[in-house]
Amino acid sequence: MIKKSRTVTRDEVARAAGVSSATVSYVVNNGPRPVANETRKKVLDAIQQLGYKPNAMARNLRLQHSTTIGLIVPDIHNPYFAEVARGVEQMASENGLTMVLCHSDYKLEGELHYVEVLQTERSAGVIWFPATNSAEPALRIADYGMPLVVLDRVVPGVRAPAVVADNYLGGYLAARHLIDLGHRVIGCITRPTELYHSTERVRGFRQALNDKHIEMNAALLVNGGFRLDDGCDAAKKLIAASPRPTAIFAYNDFMAIGALRAAFELGLKVPDDLAIVGFDDIPQAAFTCPALTTISQPKLEMGRNGVALLIEEMEEPSLSSNPNPPLAVKLIVRESTGSLSH
Amino acid sequence: MIKKSRTVTRDEVARAAGVSSATVSYVVNNGPRPVANETRKKVLDAIQQLGYKPNAMARNLRLQHSTTIGLIVPDIHNPYFAEVARGVEQMASENGLTMVLCHSDYKLEGELHYVEVLQTERSAGVIWFPATNSAEPALRIADYGMPLVVLDRVVPGVRAPAVVADNYLGGYLAARHLIDLGHRVIGCITRPTELYHSTERVRGFRQALNDKHIEMNAALLVNGGFRLDDGCDAAKKLIAASPRPTAIFAYNDFMAIGALRAAFELGLKVPDDLAIVGFDDIPQAAFTCPALTTISQPKLEMGRNGVALLIEEMEEPSLSSNPNPPLAVKLIVRESTGSLSH
DNA sequence: ATGAAAGCGCTAACAG
DNA sequence: CTGTTAGCGCTTTCAT
Numbered sequence: 001m002i003k004k005s006r007t008v009t010r011d012e013v014a015r016a017a018g019v020s021s022a023t024v025s026y027v028v029n030n031g032p033r034p035v036a037n038e039t040r041k042k043v044l045d046a047i048q049q050l051g052y053k054p055n056a057m058a059r060n061l062r063l064q065h066s067t068t069i070g071l072i073v074p075d076i077h078n079p080y081f082a083e084v085a086r087g088v089e090q091m092a093s094e095n096g097l098t099m100v101l102c103h104s105d106y107k108l109e110g111e112l113h114y115v116e117v118l119q120t121e122r123s124a125g126v127i128w129f130p131a132t133n134s135a136e137p138a139l140r141i142a143d144y145g146m147p148l149v150v151l152d153r154v155v156p157g158v159r160a161p162a163v164v165a166d167n168y169l170g171g172y173l174a175a176r177h178l179i180d181l182g183h184r185v186i187g188c189i190t191r192p193t194e195l196y197h198s199t200e201r202v203r204g205f206r207q208a209l210n211d212k213h214i215e216m217n218a219a220l221l222v223n224g225g226f227r228l229d230d231g232c233d234a235a236k237k238l239i240a241a242s243p244r245p246t247a248i249f250a251y252n253d254f255m256a257i258g259a260l261r262a263a264f265e266l267g268l269k270v271p272d273d274l275a276i277v278g279f280d281d282i283p284q285a286a287f288t289c290p291a292l293t294t295i296s297q298p299k300l301e302m303g304r305n306g307v308a309l310l311i312e313e314m315e316e317p318s319l320s321s322n323p324n325p326p327l328a329v330k331l332i333v334r335e336s337t338g339s340l341s342h
Numbered sequence: 343m344i345k346k347s348r349t350v351t352r353d354e355v356a357r358a359a360g361v362s363s364a365t366v367s368y369v370v371n372n373g374p375r376p377v378a379n380e381t382r383k384k385v386l387d388a389i390q391q392l393g394y395k396p397n398a399m400a401r402n403l404r405l406q407h408s409t410t411i412g413l414i415v416p417d418i419h420n421p422y423f424a425e426v427a428r429g430v431e432q433m434a435s436e437n438g439l440t441m442v443l444c445h446s447d448y449k450l451e452g453e454l455h456y457v458e459v460l461q462t463e464r465s466a467g468v469i470w471f472p473a474t475n476s477a478e479p480a481l482r483i484a485d486y487g488m489p490l491v492v493l494d495r496v497v498p499g500v501r502a503p504a505v506v507a508d509n510y511l512g513g514y515l516a517a518r519h520l521i522d523l524g525h526r527v528i529g530c531i532t533r534p535t536e537l538y539h540s541t542e543r544v545r546g547f548r549q550a551l552n553d554k555h556i557e558m559n560a561a562l563l564v565n566g567g568f569r570l571d572d573g574c575d576a577a578k579k580l581i582a583a584s585p586r587p588t589a590i591f592a593y594n595d596f597m598a599i600g601a602l603r604a605a606f607e608l609g610l611k612v613p614d615d616l617a618i619v620g621f622d623d624i625p626q627a628a629f630t631c632p633a634l635t636t637i638s639q640p641k642l643e644m645g646r647n648g649v650a651l652l653i654e655e656m657e658e659p660s661l662s663s664n665p666n667p668p669l670a671v672k673l674i675v676r677e678s679t680g681s682l683s684h
Numbered sequence: 685a686t687g688a689a690a691g692c693g694c695t696a697a698c699a700g
Numbered sequence: 701c702t703g704t705t706a707g708c709g710c711t712t713t714c715a716t
Contacts, residue, residue, distance in 0.1 A: 009693060019703085021694080021704090023702060033696090053458075054462055055462070056463045058692070058708090059694055059695080061397075061693080061708050062696090076424050076427050082418050082424045085418055089418075089445055099443055101427065102431075103431055103432065103435070122397060144395075351708090352709065353710095364687065377686085399709080400692090400710040401710055401711080405692085405711075
């Protein structure tokens with residue numbers, strides 16, 4: 001291979017091969033017109049010789065489409081998002097697309113920033129984990145005619161293909177599980193802001209208690225937050241209640257892990273002194289904390305559009321209290337209507 | 343805002359505003375030539391009216407550069423990489439760049455695939471976590487004249503700016519810590535493949551034992567792997583050795599968490615029955631597993647080039663056995679020589 | 685202070 | 701089977 005300081009263009013390849021630039025195109029793209037075998041070889045040699053790489057920017061400009069999709073998540077540092085990002089990237093890659101990772105940092109402002117960027121880049125589509133209750137990002141994307149898939153949440157006013165868990169059922173099962181174990185005083189860590197998925201989880205949880213005629217006083221419901229520390233603090237508040245809860249349900253498992261830490265710091269054994277159940281946003285949590293019981297993502301619906309998403313292995317929601325492989329949330333991005341890559 | 347089905351171009355804006363397309367450019371880019379205030383207003387209005395967004399593909403083609411950087415990591419699912427991705431993305435965003443997330447999946451093949459893609463996209467630069475000992479990816483990148491920064495590892499034959507931890511020191515400190523606690527029989531989980539950073543950690547570890555004239559028989563050294571399960575298995579092997587080690591050092595904390603699980607499954611209390619120290623690739627581990635002792639990333643060197651990286655808060659390597667905020671590895675991407683964004 | 689026009693690298697008609 | 705060329709949307713050098 002020859003060292004090239006400047007980037008080599010298709011015209012140079014054509015000249016080196018003694019053919020026209022169109023011909024080079026045809027061999028690079030394997031079409032749309034056939035090329036004589038001998039000619040093809042000359043071109044291939046020249047390409048090799050010069051170390052030519054096609055310029056995607058020029059190609060995409062000409063083709064009037066881009067090969068990137070945007071994934072907007074609050075924070076990749078949350079293993080749940082990381083897991084999804086992994087799946088999305090893989091499928092993107094298999095389809096010749098490239099994934100731009102966008103952090104909203106849990107803020108609407110961040111989402112809007114990236115919507116703007118992705119529009120500017122003429123992204124082939126966007127996959128969005130809403131961070132707030134605002135429909136504005138979706139509206140702008142739709143307005144611009146970009147394919148959109150919403151993940152994990154239902155946002156009021158958004159009419160777009162979505163993939164969401166049955167959060168209500170998950171919460172219901174969690175409570176049911178604890179009740180069956182004999183628990184009667186159960187604390188609950190809720191989310192500070194009103195967000196569909198978490199309120200649904202708590203709603204399901206309360207319904208299960210209700211069905212069994214188990215009362216919940218106000219002291220058994222405390223606001224968590226988003227971080228482990230918040231979960232830890234919330235759990236400590238719960239543990240201080242009287243009668244002391246023998247179990248805690250957390251709206252997500254970041255909170256659950258926080259609660260685990262609280263138990264640890266207060267010298268309570270889990271699950272003997274205190275059972276903890278978290279909604280499994282983070283499949284990994286079940287791995288790292290064997291003492292923790294988690295609810296795997298329950299049944300998901302599938303949405304389709306320019307980008308279609310498919311959740312595999314979507315059977316019954318399951319409870320796992322052991323480190324056995326929890327349900328891996330696998331996302332698969334596929335072309336469907338064809339509006340993705342034309 | 344007006345619904346647009348087709349994407350609106352700059353020429354349409356120009357026509358709507360009754361000016362030339364050049365003028366539109368000048369107001370969009372705030373230069374390079376001044377525009378009369380009144381004209382500017384007309385243009386701005388037209389842009390607003392039509393919902394015009396500049397086309398980044400066209401712009402970049404013309405400018406002969408792209409605004410994306412590539413981040414090549416083995417697997418974002420590993421929280422350590424997630425953390426770095428977070429930092430890189432943030433800095434990229436602040437500099438008007440966009441980050442493409444590339445998974446090598448721990449394979450050279452994956453790395454080469456993405457190097458190809460990034461070259462094709464004429465990426466502004468790439469940040470690379472080597473997955474193997476092969477220098478090929480770096481060679482190809484350099485060959486193509488792309489700015490490159492290597493993270494976390496030193497790969498034989500690669501001469502590029504890099505940011506690497508003092509792994510030897512970390513391993514040394516880990517052993518020292520255990521020895522000071524009175525441990526004399528210490529197991530060690532090593533990496534199956536020869537990779538600089540992990541062998542360095544083990545080397546430091548062994549040196550510390552050596553300095554204290556503590557012997558290690560072969561049964562105290564076992565190969566781990568990459569996954570939690572591997573760490574768990576390895577730890578079980580160690581625990582079966584006689585005399586049974588009272589402590590275990592793991593070359594990374596995925597392995598350490600696996601060891602924690604092994605202890606859990608075998609009914610050993612941590613750290614009373616078995617102390618576990620892991621090298622802290624994963625800052626989060628200290629959060630999720632309070633029983634675990636971790637070594638935070640020790641001193642890092644700074645490399646600079648088209649992309650420069652800076653590690654903040656790089657003081658002495660530290661041991662933490664509590665869930666206090668571990669050293670957050672913050673990466674900052676900055677322009678330096680200017681070859682990044684011209 | 686603004687307009688006209690060339691050209692970035694590529695694709696795909698239109699011509700042989 | 702292959703060459704020529706218009707044009708994707710933008711920036712910037714010429715002009716005026």
